[in-house]
Amino acid sequence: MSMREKFQKVRNDKLFDEIKEHMIMGQFKDALEKIDLLDLQYHSDAEKAKLRIKAWEIMCITRQGKYQEGLQLADEFLQSYNDEELYKEPILDIIIAKSYSFSALGKIDEGLEMCRKAEEILKNLDLTTRENRARLASVLTIQGLNALHQGDLDLAIEIYSQSYPILDELGNKKSAAAALHNIGSTYRVMGYLDRALEYVEMSRAISEEIGYTPNLAGAYTTTGIILYQKGRLKEAADSLEKSLDMFGEIGHKVYLARGLYYAVIIEVAQKNLERAEEYLFQMASINDELESLLISQHYRVAKAIWLKAKADPVSLQQAQELFDCVVDEKITFFEVTFQSLLSLSDLLIDQMKRSESEKDIAIIKEYTEIALELATSQGSHWLEAETYCLQAQIALVELEYEEAKKLLTKAQLIADERGLYQLARRISNEFDELLRKEERWTEISKKGATFSERVEIAQINERVERMAKIQEAVPLQESKDQPIQFMLLSAHEGYCIVSKEFETTFKVDESLVSGFLSAITSFSDEVFSLPLDRIKVGEFILLFRAIVPFLFCYVFKGESYSALKKVEQIIEYIQQDEDLWSSLEDTIDTGKQNTLVNQQIQRMVTEVFQMTG
Numbered sequence: 001m002s003m004r005e006k007f008q009k010v011r012n013d014k015l016f017d018e019i020k021e022h023m024i025m026g027q028f029k030d031a032l033e034k035i036d037l038l039d040l041q042y043h044s045d046a047e048k049a050k051l052r053i054k055a056w057e058i059m060c061i062t063r064q065g066k067y068q069e070g071l072q073l074a075d076e077f078l079q080s081y082n083d084e085e086l087y088k089e090p091i092l093d094i095i096i097a098k099s100y101s102f103s104a105l106g107k108i109d110e111g112l113e114m115c116r117k118a119e120e121i122l123k124n125l126d127l128t129t130r131e132n133r134a135r136l137a138s139v140l141t142i143q144g145l146n147a148l149h150q151g152d153l154d155l156a157i158e159i160y161s162q163s164y165p166i167l168d169e170l171g172n173k174k175s176a177a178a179a180l181h182n183i184g185s186t187y188r189v190m191g192y193l194d195r196a197l198e199y200v201e202m203s204r205a206i207s208e209e210i211g212y213t214p215n216l217a218g219a220y221t222t223t224g225i226i227l228y229q230k231g232r233l234k235e236a237a238d239s240l241e242k243s244l245d246m247f248g249e250i251g252h253k254v255y256l257a258r259g260l261y262y263a264v265i266i267e268v269a270q271k272n273l274e275r276a277e278e279y280l281f282q283m284a285s286i287n288d289e290l291e292s293l294l295i296s297q298h299y300r301v302a303k304a305i306w307l308k309a310k311a312d313p314v315s316l317q318q319a320q321e322l323f324d325c326v327v328d329e330k331i332t333f334f335e336v337t338f339q340s341l342l343s344l345s346d347l348l349i350d351q352m353k354r355s356e357s358e359k360d361i362a363i364i365k366e367y368t369e370i371a372l373e374l375a376t377s378q379g380s381h382w383l384e385a386e387t388y389c390l391q392a393q394i395a396l397v398e399l400e401y402e403e404a405k406k407l408l409t410k411a412q413l414i415a416d417e418r419g420l421y422q423l424a425r426r427i428s429n430e431f432d433e434l435l436r437k438e439e440r441w442t443e444i445s446k447k448g449a450t451f452s453e454r455v456e457i458a459q460i461n462e463r464v465e466r467m468a469k470i471q472e473a474v475p476l477q478e479s480k481d482q483p484i485q486f487m488l489l490s491a492h493e494g495y496c497i498v499s500k501e502f503e504t505t506f507k508v509d510e511s512l513v514s515g516f517l518s519a520i521t522s523f524s525d526e527v528f529s530l531p532l533d534r535i536k537v538g539e540f541i542l543l544f545r546a547i548v549p550f551l552f553c554y555v556f557k558g559e560s561y562s563a564l565k566k567v568e569q570i571i572e573y574i575q576q577d578e579d580l581w582s583s584l585e586d587t588i589d590t591g592k593q594n595t596l597v598n599q600q601i602q603r604m605v606t607e608v609f610q611m612t613g
Contacts, residue, residue: 012039016049019056024134026174028060051081055090059097065214065252067101068290074098084121092121096138103145104254106294106332111146115139130170137166141179148186153380156186177206177215185222188229189335191382191420197226214255217246221259228266237266257286257295264302268309276306294332301326301336301343308343320347327370334374338383341371345390346464353452365394381418385411386467389427393458396434399445405434409532428561435536481563484540484555486570486605490588497550497587498601502609534560547571549588562612569608574601 015038022031035053054077062070074094081087099114118139125132140163147156160183167176184199204219224239240263247256260283267276280303287299304322307315323340331337345367348360368391375383392407408431415424434441437457444454455461483502490497531546541560545552545567552571556563574580583597 008039019053020131023056023059024130024170025172026063028063031056032060051087051090052093055093055097059093062097062101062104065104065250065254067105067254070097071101074101088121088125092118092125092135095121096135096142099142100138103142105290105292106297107292108146108332111142115143115146133166134170134172137163137170137172137175140166141175141182144179144182144186148182148189152377153186153190157183160186173206173210174212174215177203177210177212178218180206181215181218181222188222188226190380191423193226193229197223200226213246213250214252217243217250217252217259218255219243220246221255221262224259224266225262228262228269233266233270237263237270240266253286253290254292254295257283257290257298260286261298261302265305268305271309273306273309276309280306293330297326297329297332297336301339304340304343308347316347320344323347327367331374334380338371338374341367341374342464342467346461349455349460349464353455356451358451361394361398365391368394381414382420382423383467385415385418385420385423385427386463388414389430390460390463390467393460393463396441396458397451397454397460399441399454401434401438401441401445405431405533408434413532425561428564429559431534432541432560435534435541438536479559479562481556481558481560481566483563483566483609484557486555486567487553488584488601489551489553490549495591497584497593498598500602500605532564543567545571547575550584566608566612569612570601570605573604573608 015034019031019034019038022028022034035057038053058070058073058077061073074097077094078091081091084091095114095118099111099118102108102114103111118135122132122136122139127133127136140159144156144159144163147153147159160179164176164179164183167179180199181203184196184203186196187193187199188196200219200222204216204223207213207215207219220239220243224236224243227233227236227239240259243259244256244263247253247259260279263279264276264283267273267279280299283295283299283302287295300322304319304326307319307322310316323344326340327337327344345364348364348367352358352360368387372384372387372391375381375387388407388411392404392411395401395404395407408427412424412427412431415421415427440457444457449457485502486498486500487496488498489495533544533546535542535544540555540557541563543554543556543560543563545554545564552567554563554567574584580597580600583594587594587597
């Protein structure tokens with residue numbers, strides 16, 4: 001071998017390793033540029049290197065958003081080189097490229113199938129090498145994307161949280177920024193908007209630092225969506241416009257279509273229907289070019305939203321047909337399907353208000369059941385709670401007052417358990433308002449109010465609009481409850497174990513309450529199926545919190561959310577003290593009062609109420 005040939009061999013081996021490192025680091029443009037400089041005749045294993053390079057080229061093409069071209073090239077490669085033992089590494093890279101393309105196009109089943117194949121190959125490789133760690137992170141990222149599209153949001157967060165540390169360890173800032181963005185996107189759909197914005201802003205900062213346009217454009221898209229959900233429409237539109245310009249410049253049509261979808265929604269919200277129509281024309285062009293159910297559904301729902309806003313009879317009919325069609329199809333991105341369900345419900349409610357006919361109420365209830373199943377199964381706790389609230393309002397329209405109370409209580413408990421405290425407080429306030437309007441609903445039931453009157457009083461349309469935006473609960477001005485009396489009772493026997501009075505102007509007749517509870521308990525075991533209930537007695541509210549075998553009762557005036565927080569704090573203190581809890585159980589078993597226990601709980605109640613005001 002001549003000196004020149006030795007030099008070329010060393011140069012090409014070094015270039016090959018640099019290309020491999022670019023692939024690990026997600027620097028696909030740099031990898032493609034160096035591939036053009038490579039002369040494989042000087043490589044020590046030219047045939048193997050040729051296949052590795054071909055696989056890398058296909059991966060780079062897919063990461064540039066040319067998904068269909070990448071899929072075609074990948075299939076051609078696998079037809080020519082299908083011996084997995086002989087060509088393990090290039091085949092693995094091709095499979096990862098295919099899974100990424102399928103997932104980006106919304107072909108979730110195909111994407112997951114490719115992920116499973118990639119996982120099987122990875123099991124037999126050394127996962128301590130940088131290249132295989134990068135491959136593992138890619139597979140995790142794609143699985144997270146599929147989980148997000150399907151709406152399995154908790155799983156998406158879990159998977160993205162596994163991929164980020166690997167990418168950070170590799171020093172792959174591009175993909176690490178994408179992982180942070182994906183976590184933020186998932187929190188957005190779950191309704192945790194401030195948390196979502198934190199992750200997206202971290203992603204944007206990294207993307208700006210390294211100057212990577214695709215991630216930066218994606219961050220602007222998601223920021224725009226979050227700002228829209230927060231009701232900041234002008235800022236949202238500006239952020240979306242930046243992302244559309246960037247995606248347009250780099251020719252990334254799938255994500256451009258997604259940005260256009262939200263741009264249409266925001267312009268419709270601002271009543272700029274002509275501008276929205278311009279965005280629809282751009283979406284139509286992409287939809288015609290790309291064979292993707294994901295893009296098709298986004299386009300049709302965006303068009304339906306625009307038609308619905310036009311509000312003429314022909315447009316409304318066309319909108320309903322488009323929404324119907326998407327609901328009947330396979331879910332590619334659950335938020336789009338959910339939007340269609342809500343919009344159909346809204347259209348039917350308006351039709352019934354105009355006709356004063358309730359014939360379609362069963363269809364609306366069916367839509368809300370589908371929406372609830374979708375939200376529950378896919379981890380969107382915000383939408384789950386809001387859907388229960390919507391069902392409560394429908395129950396009110398049907399004059400089922402007690403059912404409405406139960407559904408609102410379910411919604412509040414879900415929001416509280418999932419840390420959506422602003423939403424929980426707002427739902428609690430809705431419950432309080434319902435208690436205040438109990439007499440009015442009784443009058444409506446007696447006089448036979450029209451359907452449109454009941455819908456207006458129940459405020460269904462306002463909730464549907466808020467749910468369609470996944471709009472966060474506006475922080476409410478906190479108001480305090482005024483304590484009257486606290487009681488700890490036996491849940492089944494109904495007798496009072498501890499009583500603490502705060503105000504002598506009003507005293508609950510304990511024997512009356514105990515007898516009332518005993519009668520209800522003996523009548524139906526379902527009464528305590530929900531661990532929380534509230535009833536109004538004159539100007540006072542009685543809050544019941546069931547923790548078997550006890551029932552905590554708090555009498556107060558004012559807001560029930562702050563009242564509930566006090567009761568829950570007392571319950572937590574009692575549960576943490578095992579001796580105290582055991583003594584209380586003994587009190588129930590023996591039926592004998594324990595003075596020391598009574599005094600201890602009295603002090604505990606006083607302490608909690610002093611701390612919480």
